[in-house]
Amino acid sequence: MARQNRVQPTRDIIAHPARGGFMGNRGILHKAQGLHPKRRWAHRNWVCCRLSYKGNRRELMAPGRYTELFFLDEAVAFAAGHRPCAQCRNAAYRDFRACLPLIGPAAALDRQLHHERAIARRFAQRRHPLPDATDLPDGSFVLTSDGTAGLIYETAFHPYRPEGYASARALPRGPVQLLTPPSIVAAFRNGYRPRMALD
Incomplete structure (x- = not known):
């Protein structure tokens, strides 16, 4: 039976049998009975990690340990508000920081990203309205007016599915909500x- 630990670009955390390409951490979000019904983070340090690191093995959702979350790819992790882990993905973290228009320690970065990704006390995703999806770089995620989340890649819109992306469509017309933090x-x-399952 699949555990409820697969993160969607819309912030939802679902149970799905497909294996993710990356793992993430937001703190302890589970109890003995499974994922907490409302809580979706325990701290601001949301990281995107490798699936394996130095041969370490973890018991999923172990009591008192952080909740292992999984993403289809790095673009989904970014849409959900995670950043590369400075430990297990140090090279990616350094590359990301070099491209980021924010200076200061990781804690300052996490505060800024948290402001852009989350609505405090509601455990909800902050979304950013845009007049259209044109001019967004590859890797960005948007939500269309009909509620479809998708990846912008090579001037096309790739609808998201937990098991992988659907066939490419033309970019959506009209207003969209940007899911990836600005x-x-x-x-x-x-x-x-970002590493994408389309590559």
């Missing part, structure tokens, strides 16, 4: 290329 989109514009 600072992360700026890093994409400055040369950071």
